[in-house]
Amino acid sequence: MLPRTLHATPKIKPCLNSRSAQTFKAFYATIRDLRHSRNAPEGGDGEPADDDFIMSILRANPSLRDTRSYLASFGPKAKPTPPREVRPERNEQTDVPVATEARPPDVAPQPQSPVIASILDPIVRRTALVKVQGPFTDKQLESIARGMIYLEKLGLLSVMIVENDQMARGEENERSAIVEDTMRVVGALEKQGARARPVLGAVVRLGPNPGDEDVEERDFAVPEAHTFPSDLVHIRSALRAGEIPVLPPMALDSFCRSVRIDSNHVIAALARGMTEAAALERTEKPGQARESEVPSDDVDLTPMRLMIINREGGVPSYARSGLPHLLVNLTSEFSYIKETFDPQWKGSHPTALSNLALARTCLAYMPPSSSAVMVSHRSPSSLIANLITNKPAVSSSLPHALLQGNRKLNPHTPTLLRRGLDIRVIRTAAEIDRPKMKALLEQSFKRSLDEGPFWERLEKSLDFVIVAGDYAGAAIVTREECPPNAPPDFNPITYLDKFAVLPSHQGDGTVDFLWVALHDESYGLGLPFSANPNGGKQGKGEGRDLVWRSRANNPVNKWYFERSTGHVRMGEWVLFWCDAEKRLKTEGAGRANAGLSYIEHWEHGRLSVWADVVMKIQSSWRK
Template structure:
């Protein structure tokens, strides 16, 4: 102590010594400030990791979700491309285990497949895991400890490991947004990047379209005035791009603003385009909306994705005179989607001839996203709430014709048309999502599960009402759906193929088709027989004559039972939403017929006109698909096994919505059958339906 005091006292008389002391103190304070700043940064990063973990857990990924996500997004633990063994040939359908469902009903938890391209990644990028949140340093220890916490779903740690590959999503951020709203969107984009999906972002602002129209409508402006206004709008676009890039950086993600050089206008000079290129898409939801934009170079986007950076692009394009034009963000997204999808063929273009750029990054977008203030397109069936899922092939025209929310959702149709055009250029496995800025983190759930927030095949009454107006809309290319009511309209070979592939059994064609010719009610066909739903009219028949039995009291034939005879989907279509679309069409043709939300546009359908009927079907008691049925049926009833089998059946039914008829029958004194009475009629009829398999 004396030495310290003496040392201090010896320094005090000298001004030079005082300056040295002050310098030393400042250095210590500065060093302490840096240490405090580093600690604060670590704390912020830890909070972000915990927030990401909670967001993933809120998505409630099942074991199947996790396995598909890890398989498709190549986690960091996966060996390098050159080290990976050649995969074995896929097993044949006949080798499927006994636990395979009798037919592959779409599991809404199953995501689509993705492209697989591995590239080197930064070692620091693999830092996100549950081990960090739990304070575990050893990877081996972390794995064991995390497994103990996770129980049966032992995938959370892998979900949060940074993938070794870079997949891309094309995102349109459609403002205007406040700083807080834009920060929330930026956090969502950074989280997606940490989970392996690098967003290629195109900025948009509803004010920009209004400014473009105002410039076009102004009369008496000289060329210089028009050019000055376009320059002002262009600078605003660049500022917004840099603003969002800064927010991405502040949220922990590397961003690269690509202000110019990505897009070009086909042979246009400034004086030929007084209106920005939006004029080519004045009514974008109509057929024939063309665009004059194309991608001039992908090198900036490719380099950014390779480095793990998020490209941010304003809707600006160069014309023939190298003047920067303000263009429609929708047209920019269309052009970029087409360019990215065609990237493998662009090696001969300028800046794309470098062979090193060809095989390290797959630029084909896996997802297309629109983040706006409106949310998804409203649905009549959901009382104005957003669609949960849209099948573009069968629903686009109907939605466009019946849309009446132009005031509250002015860009819904143009965004839907944008997605239709982009998905047409992308692989069928690609999907799109439209989401409100209020729920950007739902994009994480969509990435992991690739399913809507709630299955659209569930009854609307079972869906929660909380925050439903901000739930995302999942959009797929889908398949056209048509309804046939005669065997003469069906291709028997294709029908047999889809049934045998789906069930993994051999169809006894002749007796089965004979029964369909006699009892077929309707058959719903998705695409070119990729999926079918067959409904028959079932009655008890005289074993000698084969004619329907007559009610001895009334002398008339018994009312036929609508029986779901087959519900089949090709295995390769599982996960793309086909089953939900098929189930919706089945509902609209049977127990939901006549309801306001059953006005479906399917070719050959009843269009909502008619009397609803109870739909009945059976399934073996040990069928794993029964859980899916439990959620969608009105009820079920166990049927004892037949003498030749040890396994019984579960009889499911969806009861027609005839509340008005029931109440009217009670008032008029007419007898209205109750469910137990119906079961007594259904069980013997359904139990005698013969098997159609060899």
């Protein structure tokens, strides 16, 4: 459904002045027609060639937050400086004094951007674990090698483990065959100008890590291999020399023989071993207690990315007819994805579930900021976007209708996986942890909560609260009664009172996880793709229009515009809403090719009712 401008508008109540009425006419937009899917033509404005490194960076389109996050990991560590006086400068065009610190970056750009300079010449070098899941042709390996070089230029050094799905374990001459595959990858890297080092000796040992037998049962598969810091000497040496270590999936057995094992066990053992070795190094070096602090001439062994490059692409999604999942919350979605995995996908995606389990295990050992990506060999430049933004190619919280028609969503779209948080739904105000909710709201909005009236209001009108993790994020939804003069068939208004995420969790997927759960619990109810494991109604029920308001100058509004069905500006406020998707689908299907009109019978007068109720809700903040 694409936004369209109205040619007719409902009557607005007299309480809204004429200027507001004009605003309704000018800005009322509703997502309607999805019958015309707009696919990009071949060539023309299509995606730029993967061999253009700079264009690949630009195509990632990083936001300011993305850039700051990237520089926090790879850029120089700024030393704290005392506050300095803001001196006025002259604006050459207007001759009006302007504070230097307030000048937007596009008014007077510097000759050389420090952001671009830092991206192209990173100070800190970090590591990624890369599973090269073949077999691949020489041309395909060339594409993969090019992606690895992209990452190396951005400061991410890959530790590559080579797998061949068509080579059964135990075959005659399998060792020489897997070594040959490893050397082909090394050769492909060197042909592209990279420095690569084959590490043909086993660096992991068969069997669980000593001491694991005493640990309580975990919610992920414990690796059936392990490694000690001393075993990583060849990997560490290669990384420090600026070389990409390439390993076959070999392990030492109890007789010190080098045997081939499942590459997933090797990768999981390395994820744990490299993380632990890096932590040990920091404790041995005073003044480097934080994860981000490593010498500029060294390499942080802690893996910050797991990359699975295969011929399958991402994990097929039940919500998108087999097209890949965009973003997976492993904590809350892992079991459900396995349960809803269509048996027919086993032919086209035979290793999707095993790779899903691999990501879950590795991310359990890697830092919380880490992520995993499952990507086809056809999309090497998408690895750049993942590194710089740490976000999926297309946001999973966009309206399902827009995702269906999005040209970026195809069988080769990568799947991004995060450790994530558990999601649960609270139905009564008594179940809310008030101190934690207060801390979340105040840190997110940077304002002081007027607690008395706020809690009193929730006790009377709370519909539900969706909580992510230990109050890392929350969506508070209330039921607002319609005024007496509203049409008799009007239901109570489902109002999004607060949507908040802790600053420390903004950018780690929590926002999308929370909005998807909100969708499933309100305007997405009743449709199959709303049956996500978010602790709520599991998609059962009738969808309800979701309404909320936001200050007109709120920088988050761009994000709201993309996810709402429509909006209307009302002075200093913007009123947003999401139509119940099941009703839109039913109405549209009933009219076949005629589609929906601009104003349906159930839409007449609702904006007036919503405005009358929502704009009278008192602020929750202290003045």
